[in-house]
Amino acid sequence: MTTKTVRLWFLPAAFLAVPSSNEWIQGVRMSALSFLDRSRSVAHPGFSRWLVPPAALAVHLSIGQVYAFSVFKNPLLATHGADGSQWNLKEIGYIFSIAIAVLGLSAALFGKWLETAGPRKAMFVAACCFGLGFEVAAAGASTHQLWLIYLGYGVIGGIGLGLGYISPVSTLIKWFPDRPGLATGLAIMGFGGGAMIGSPLGTKLMAFSKAGGHAAIPSAWVTMGILYFLFMLLGAFMVRVPADGWKPAGWTPPAQHSAMISSHNVEVNTAMRTPQFYFLWLVLALNVTAGIGILEQASPMIQDLFHGQVTAVAAAGFVGVLSIFNMGGRFVWAACSDFIGRKPTYMIFFALGTVLYFLLPYTGTLHMDSVVLFVLIAGVLISMYGGGFATIPAYLRDMYGPYNVSAIHGRLLTAWSAAGIIGPLIVNGILDHYNAMHMPREQAYPLILHIMAGLLVIGFVANLLVRPVAERFWMKERPTAAIPLAAGQAPLKRRA
């Protein structure tokens, strides 16, 4: 062996194994990862803020896939283990439940970290978790080990869901101080739209895998994991945070502002000590619970209320109509809230929602017998369900300022997890009772929907009780950059 060959052989060994080179490797790795740091994602002067909503949409359109998980239910039911064992519907149902529960938990736990790490790093971690979750779940489906699917799609993917959901929120609010509702509405609309992409994508990929002679679910999940990872990565690379003191060209913060819009920031742990946080938690939880009352049973409900008139195929179409209203409502209501205010927007949700939930069962065959009216009312109700999700970040920004809004939003999302348990419990509990008593299911819906109307009344009261945050909770050293007080203007007197 020549000296030159020895030297060449030695080089990679030195790179990989010699202790002194570890610092160099670490340095390379650190500098590669530092691209993800908040400081490296500060926008240069002249950067267009209109690049940020597509970045947020790339993430939300991906993670919204979770709402389309039901397309995998029947294929999962049909799979067999090596010993011929099969999973039941309840066991498969836990996959989605774990994912949503972990979404709420991770949003609450990592929200504060996200505020310091910045949106790019958070989106990158979300992309890794969501993509990896699919790969681990694919291994579980391939080897017929349900715990691996729980771990992959439920836990690892769920962390990706939670981080991905909250990561663009505060960034968008900082880029759009003039239209925070519109900006966050655009992103959260993506979560609704994600189901519309995830459902046909999953179905087509499974059909393609099957046609190619591969196991349908594992192949589809491996592909989806890679596709979603890359798409979310695109969002992570596009996102930028505005430089300190940036404001939109030509926009001047209003000198006079509503008492319902805070002129100071509130830190996340302090926000948890304010009564407003718990009223808003109730507002979100009750709005979501009521919406789930319809979403959970959309297909059987329309078939039961219009017995013999609406087929299973038409009922599937009804679910599609609701998805469109859900997505549209997220954008429309959140954008409207910029003009009419957050509190009045929720007042509309709760007041109009109460009336419509009360009326909905009377559109059935036994009373008005109008499918069109039923679909219209249900559509408006679901638009307000989506609108509730999309308007809450801007409501939080109004209450607590933009400084910690992602972290506060993350903690408030536990309301979603709670509603995801309470809503189906009410609906399925009542339906099970009617089934056990051998009573017609269509007679159960007035009770279910009127309970939802009652919950909205409580939500109305909770929203009514939301007042400006008391001055003692403000971060004195951090007035909101977006809405400073006009020169000489005394701060508004606030009471908790």
Place this chain on the structure above:
Amino acid sequence: MASERKTSAGLVAAAWIVVFLPLTWGIYNTALSAAKLFTHLPTKPPAQVHTP
């Protein structure tokens, strides 16, 4: 002081197209499914007119 580099309108348009393409595909598929609600509803028989 950092020099001002304007983001090109083409880049902004491309970013929106990249996210709206899959979304449009999803909405199209959902609309196809939603249309079944209206195409699979049986038409009600016309109400009988009672003439004196």
